[in-house]
Amino acid sequence: MSHHDQPGERLPERRYDVVIAGGGTAGVVAALAAARQGARIAVIEVKGYLGGLAVEGGTGLHSFYNLWKAFPGVEKRQVVRGIPQEIIDRLLLVGGTTGHVEMIEGYDYDSVCTAIDTEIYKRVAFEMLEEAGVDICVNTMLTGALVTGSAVEGVTTASHTGAELFRAKAFVDCTGYGDLCAYAGAEFTEPNDYPVANSIGIGGVSVEGYYEFLKAHDAIAELARGPRSGKPDQIVRLRGELDKLPPGFRDEARAIGMATTTTTVHDDYLMFIKLNYKMPVSPTNRDAAAKAEAELRRRQARAIELFRRYVPGCERAFIARSSPSLCIRRGRLIACDYDITLDDVLEGRHFPDDIMVYGFHDSAPRLQIKEGRTYGIPYRALRVSGLDNLLAAGMLITSDHDAHMSTRNTVACMGQGQAAGTAAALCAARDCSTRDLPYDTLRQALEAGGVYFES
Ligand SMILES: Cc1cc2nc3c(=O)[nH]c(=O)nc-3n(C[C@H](O)[C@H](O)[C@H](O)COP(=O)(O)OP(=O)(O)OC[C@H]3O[C@@H](n4cnc5c(N)ncnc54)[C@H](O)[C@@H]3O)c2cc1C
Structure with missing residues (x-):
């Protein structure tokens, strides 16, 4: 391939506490969570709307509940709450969702169905981010990262305005494709294991x-x-x-x-x-x-x-x-400090640094989480290896295909978004690396944000 050398450019700069890359399923929740910690937030989204695959690909939001109906005697529990549930509450007010209705047939796959009106979801996402004071940079593509040592200093973008640099203290990659992580030099693979x-x-x-x-x-x-x-x-x-x-x-x-x-x-x-x-x-x-x-x-x-x-x-x-572009189930797989295993999922394991719990598996009933239990997603699983101020949330984590068949679902991505956004804002406020954030501080903030835990 031939190459063209681009002469050095001077880019206009914007400064934030936290930049969320990708305003999709996880990114919307991450931006809301970070803004609620009092941080100055920008969300960078290449499309003209928010919501990502939650409004483009799937048939329903899986799942706010454990799989209680498949296991007689098991207690019904809403295991994802917090900001994801607030979005549902807002949608309910404007006729944008069924709410969580119980499955009559096929409840060994999911016990509830949460269907949404995708167009109302997009509007409600804008409203909630505007109310939270987030700078919503839609129609803006993240094109690169400025990295010094193991810290991301900023990200470059392209829009009709031209090229810009967004500087921040902490970053969350919610692009699904893992663009920010890749541009920042994080380790990744591309499994190409889904249609x-x-x-x-x-x-x-x-x-x-x-x-x-x-x-x-x-x-x-x-x-x-x-x-x-x-x-x-x-x-x-x-x-x-x-x-x-x-x-x-x-x-x-x-x-x-x-x-x-x-x-x-x-x-x-x-x-x-x-x-x-x-x-x-x-x-x-x-x-x-x-x-x-x-x-x-x-x-x-x-x-x-x-x-x-x-x-x-x-x-x-x-x-x-x-959909305006391909719906993907996985692009890049980003190396993080912990990689959730299939055993973790199916056995319903919890960790000392859980940031949420989750109880749905997209391959059920072939693969079910034991006895309608939940497993925990540890904070470590969102920390991008080798970089000090970069977290990842959404479909871009979890290498094992069958474990990913659980962690990649919308409601799991939303929960991860709440944790990553909260953690990034806390790190920015304390000027600390993602690895130096005390778990107790994060847990307290997540509980205050309505997140449900089982350990
Ligand atoms: C066809 C299909 C059907 C599915 N069905 C279901 C289902 O029924 N139920 C369920 O729970 N899950 C389902 N899933 C899984 C689930 O929808 C996704 O795994 C989940 O929504 C991913 O969320 P995310 O936040 O990681 O990515 P996304 O929601 O895709 O968000 C990523 C966002 O980043 C933006 N972006 C990407 N690159 C850049 C860039 N360089 N600059 C700026 N912005 C960028 C994208 O435009 C997008 O808005 C399905 C997935 C697919 C593909």
């Missing part, structure tokens, strides 16, 4: 029609009822057993990597239908990602055809929304 996706919201459909279609083939694997379009006790979640569906539907769904799971908070709308595609290389490869984007658009069109042809009431189905 990428571009999930679509489908309009012009009948939710009841989809239900009847699955029922007619005795194929209902998941079902939840809750509020929808202002009416109680409506279908809000469905999953079909693909094997039982007509061969024409089944084989084409398999060919395009289409999942049959969907949730909704509106009549006539399915949010989302996931289309998957396994890239030959990591999604950080721009040229390969471009091919995946194009292929997924073709798969979306084929998915719409399937609904039109096979599902009664969906003859006029259309794509009502799609």
Whole structure:
């Protein structure tokens, strides 16, 4: 490859206590948590809105609860509270979520369904960050890091304003891709162990029609009822057993990597239908990602055809929304001071430096956390190895694929965000490294922020 040398540039500078890179699932919560510690915060987000994959890829927020329904006699516990729950409370006020409704079928996978209206979520996220006094730098891409020794001094960005430098005392990488960590020289790998996706919201459909279609083939694997379009006790979640569906539907769904799971908070709308595609290389490869984007658009069109042809009431189905860019389950895996193992997850282990507890596994019922228990995520698992003022939160931690199938879910990422944002702000206030922050201080602040612990 040929190269072009960029002459030295003078960049305008902004100064903060904490910079949160990525205003997605974890980043929104991290920014709120940091701001509530009284810190001056900027959140840098490449898209024009906040919320990340929570509003782009998944069907519901997994999970605020332990898996109590799968284990008779086990107590029902809301195990993630704090700021993630505050977001749900705000959404409830404006009809933006079902709240936590109990699963009727498929409760050995998750005991509750928390479905959201993605567009209301984006608006509520803006409102909450504005109220907290966060500088919301959307349409701004983080492009590099300025590092001295083992300290990140600042990050460079690109926007229509031009290039800028954001200086801060502490940083949290919530980019999912791990861009900040990579630019700062952190150790990382790129496992490429998942398919990428571009999930679509489908309009012009009948939710009841989809239900009847699955029922007619005795194929209902998941079902939840809750509020929808202002009416109680409506279908809000469905999953079909693909094997039982007509061969024409089944084989084409398999060919395009289409999942049959969907949730909704509106009549006539399915949010989302996931289309998957396994890239030959990591999604950080721009040229390969471009091919995946194009292929997924073709798969979306084929998915719409399937609904039109096979599902009664969906003859006029259309794509009502799609993701502006690939939905990834993992980009870079960042080396942190502790790597959560599958045993930690399944055995329900807790640590002396827990920052949250969590009770959901995306491979359930094949892999379940023992007896409906929770495991703890230790503070060490968020501390980026080799750097003194950089934390990571979200899908970019946890190397073991099957352990990651738990820690990468939205509500786990949100909880990590609260811890990382709180810790970063406390470090900035004390002028200390992430490793010198006393755990008791962090724990006290998290408890004051409503975080639930089991040890
Ligand atoms: C198709 C799919 C379906 C899923 N289904 C579910 C589900 O049903 N339930 C569930 O609980 N979980 C689900 N997950 C998992 C879950 O959604 C994600 O793991 C989680 O939301 C990741 O959160 P995050 O904060 O790490 O990343 P994100 O939410 O992706 O946030 C990262 C943010 O950083 C921004 N960003 C990235 N790079 C830069 C940069 N250089 N500069 C500025 N901004 C940047 C991005 O635009 C984004 O907003 C699904 C994931 C996928 C891909």
